[in-house]
Amino acid sequence: MDYQNIIYSVSDGIGTITINRPKALNALNLATVTELKDVVEKIAVDPAVQVVVITGSGEKSFVAGADIVEMSTKNPTEGRAWGMVGQNVFTEIENLPQPVIAAINGFALGGGCELSCACDIRYASENAKFGQPEVGLGITPGFGGTQRLTRVVGRGYAKELIYTGGMIDAQEALRIGLVNKVVPQSELMDAVMKLAKTITKKAPVAVQLSKAAINRGINCDVVTGIAYEAEVFGLCFSTADQKEGMSAFVEKRKPAFTGK
Template sequence: MDYKNILCTVENSIATITIHRPQALNALNAETVQELNDVVKKISADTTVKVVIITGDGEKSFVAGADIKEMSTKNAVEGRAFGQIGQDTFTLIENMPQPVIAAVNGFCLGGGCELACACDIRYAAETAKFGQPEVGLGITPGFGGTQRLPRVIGRGAAKELLYTGGIIDAQEALRLGLVNKVLPQGELMSAVQGLAKKIAKNAPVAVQLCKAAVNRGINCDVVTGIAYEAEVFGLCFATVDQKEGMSAFIEKRKADFQGK
């Protein structure tokens, strides 16, 4: 997959998407968001991909935000359109069948924090910085930050970050539950790849249905959520992987999942 601002590789059923605009600290301009939208759609349809990793190029920045220089000249109609494509793209990431892990290797601000929140799991380097500084620019978050951040860290903590435009370090992000784990920069990618491999060895359909159940349930009442869980639980028993997984357990051998 050839793009101007994104690198994408697939190895051992794991796709790695790297935001590649080092000259702009990997800031998201319209072209980059469109490319991300395109690659996510292609990976979502690729049944050979079991896990996705998203990271930024280099060791300084994951995504430093949306491209302020590009945004500065937009009018209201153009601004809304830019926000909409960003929201659409991040919703695709949130709802793509495969689990998505964010490897946050540096600045994770504005659109970068919104991108990370659209991922299922977030690992961060010790040097990472997080925040939604949009109010200091006279705007609100536009790629889903006012909605996903409160769902990840809670309403009070999210409002404090959103209203102040403050920036927090990786350890504070860990305390708030914004990231799952903090690691030295040099160990980040190996840890994320190790996690991806652990996920990839399990039954793909079951993992994907877990993701769907969590995403569906978090936005509805618990009774509706557990009803949906019952449906996907039952659906698992129609899969080849369920027969293989349980047979392997009974026969005390390693399961060979086919994703069917």
């Protein structure tokens, strides 16, 4: 697929997806979500990609939400179908084997906030703004916001953001746990790439199994979650990376992981 609304590149094990509709503040229309789905499905089976970074084009907006003009004429059946399209793609992002880092470079509103919550880690620039403004448009969040935002920041903060349709700045997002770190706009991508490169130096299979265990555990009881952890922990001992990692520790040298 030739991408018209996103830019995708891979370098040193890091795949970077840039939502590229700056004139529309990177709002998500059907064409953009379709391209996002295509690239995510390619990344999922690409062993050359160890970490994924998602950001927005320009310095104003990460993703300013779903495209309201495109949504405004939908009937109930079409609205439900559109919500499920977005939900399915964001779930694919959440379930990517690789860790996903959101580099939030401006507005992350509605679908943009929901996209960031589908990522594993969120870094924001100082000018970033977050919100779920849907109730002011007569709708609910539709791309997973009522579920993922609640899991990220807790019920109270999620309900306040969703019920009021209000907007918070990057420092408040940091305070409530919506983002991991806030840096100046000019330093955002450097900070994100530093984090991504740190992750790529670790054992890829172990990183991916850790992600799977965390995501599985969030959606079940603790007893079931730790049972799954025991399974992936044991599975690690069948990998060459486990042998290499422990041998390197004993021999006081840096490990050379191969992802096997």
